Structure formats: structure tokens, C-alpha cells
Amino acid sequence: xxxxxxxxxxxxxxxxxxxxxxxxxxxxxxxxxxxxxxxxxxxxxxxxxxxxxxxxxxxxxxxxxxxxxxxxxxxxxxxxxxxxxxxxxxxxxxxxxxxxxxxxxxxxxxxxx
Amino acid sequence: xxxxxxxxxxxxxxxxxxxxxxxxxxxxxxxxxxxxxxxxxxxxxxxxxxxxxxxxxxxxxxxxxxxxxxxxxxxxxxxxxxxxxxxxxxxxxxxxxxxxxxxxxxxxxxx
Numbered sequence: 693x694x695x696x697x698x699x700x701x702x703x704x705x706x707x708x709x710x711x712x713x714x715x716x717x718x719x720x721x722x723x724x725x726x727x728x729x730x731x732x733x734x735x736x737x738x739x740x741x742x743x744x745x746x747x748x749x750x751x752x753x754x755x756x757x758x759x760x761x762x763x764x765x766x767x768x769x770x771x772x773x774x775x776x777x778x779x780x781x782x783x784x785x786x787x788x789x790x791x792x793x794x795x796x797x798x799x800x801x802x803x804x805x
Numbered sequence: 806x807x808x809x810x811x812x813x814x815x816x817x818x819x820x821x822x823x824x825x826x827x828x829x830x831x832x833x834x835x836x837x838x839x840x841x842x843x844x845x846x847x848x849x850x851x852x853x854x855x856x857x858x859x860x861x862x863x864x865x866x867x868x869x870x871x872x873x874x875x876x877x878x879x880x881x882x883x884x885x886x887x888x889x890x891x892x893x894x895x896x897x898x899x900x901x902x903x904x905x906x907x908x909x910x911x912x913x914x915x916x
Contacts, residue, residue, distance in 0.1 A: 737904060798848040799848050
């Protein structure tokens with residue numbers, strides 16, 4: 693079956709521009725997560741959606757970052773006024789419900805010039 | 806704040822050798838622990854998940870153990886192969902269901 697998909701696979705943008713990253717979770721998975729992997733920080737949690745509950749936004753690094761999940765499926769991570777330190781690989785994962793095995797997408801490689 | 810550490814940071818072994826990767830975490834209040842592998846330029850592939858009530862899990866040549874009280878996990882790889890070359894990450898699930906990742910062990914299995 694189809695795994696987690698993310699688009700675009702690569703994104704190059706100029707400092708100050710807004711970007712949107714998309715994640716399609718595995719069908720039927722109620723939990724969706726965003727993580728960021730950067731050279732200096734390793735893999736870090738950003739945000740978690742579970743069903744219709746309010747998302748856990750505790751990992752978002754600043755108010756320039758936001759995410760939404762429409763219809764309990766597709767999610768979009770938006771970064772406003774991008775900075776060079778936002779350059780990283782953004783990974784999305786989904787699970788059947790929280791605390792179960794998380795399945796990761798291939799990631800979006802973001803480069804801010 | 807949960808902190809996860811992996812030792813060694815890098816490891817190079819000849820093909821066929823058995824090896825052990827180590828993971829330690831500071832807060833023992835976890836729901837589960839997962840081991841992942843990451844190939845260069847790729848996402849993460851889940852290898853094994855151990856629930857907090859379990860002691861070990863096995864899949865093929867892989868065996869992962871968990872000692873929750875001491876905050877330690879090991880990943881044992883038997884009869885290593887060049888295809889096992891990758892970065893191995895452990896991660897724990899605590900409050901809020903989010904994963905806290907270790908720093909990773911970069912493994913190279915040489916012919």
C-alpha cells in the first residue's frame with residue numbers, strides 16, 4: 693500500500709519568502725507528526741495532530757511556523773518569512789493512533805538562500 | 806526534558822560481524838522505544854518498536870532490548886551485511902506522543 697508522501701521533495705527559496713510543505717499520511721492513520729532534521733540540531737519534533745483534538749504545537753520554533761490538517765488527512769506546514777536557519781529536511785510521519793509505530797515520509801529538503 | 810544519547814556515534818565493522826548499538830535516555834517515563842534506520846538522503850524506516858512493558862523485540866537478524874528502569878536500550882545486529890550500512894536512530898515516546906530522537910549511530914559494514 694501507499695506510504696507517507698511529501699511534496700515537494702526539494703524546495704529552494706529566498707530569505708523572507710513564505711513556503712508551504714505538504715504531507716499525505718497513510719490512509720486510515722489518525723495521528724500525524726511533523727519533525728525537522730538539521731545538521732546542528734538533529735531530529736526534532738515540531739507539531740502533532742491526533743484526530744479532531746487540538747494539535748500539540750509545543751515544538752514549533754517560532755510563530756512564523758504553522759500547520760493545519762484538513763479533513764483529518766492531508767497536512768500543510770507553512771513557514772512565513774523564511775530565514776536561513778530554517779534550512780533543513782522536514783519530515784512527516786503518521787501512525788494508526790498515538791504511541792504506535794510512526795511511519796515516515798521521504799522528507800522535503802528546504803534550502804533558504 | 807528527555808535526552809537521548811547514542812553510542813558510538815560511528816562504527817565500522819567487517820562483513821559478518823555481530824554488533825551492538827547503544828541508546829540511553831534520561832527520563833524512564835516512556836511509553837515505547839523505536840529503532841529506525843536512515844539511508845543517505847532518505848526518510849526513516851522503522852525497524853522495531855518495544856512497548857514500555859516489554860523487554861525485547863526481534864525481527865530477522867535484529868534484536869532490540871529495553872531496560873526501562875536504567876534508561877537503556879540496545880540494538881543487536883547479527884551477521885552484518887554491507888546493506889546494513891546506514892544511520893541508526895533510537896527514539897522514545899513520552900508525554901504527548903511525540904518522539905524524542907537520539908543523536909544516531911552511523912554504521913558502515915565493509916566487504
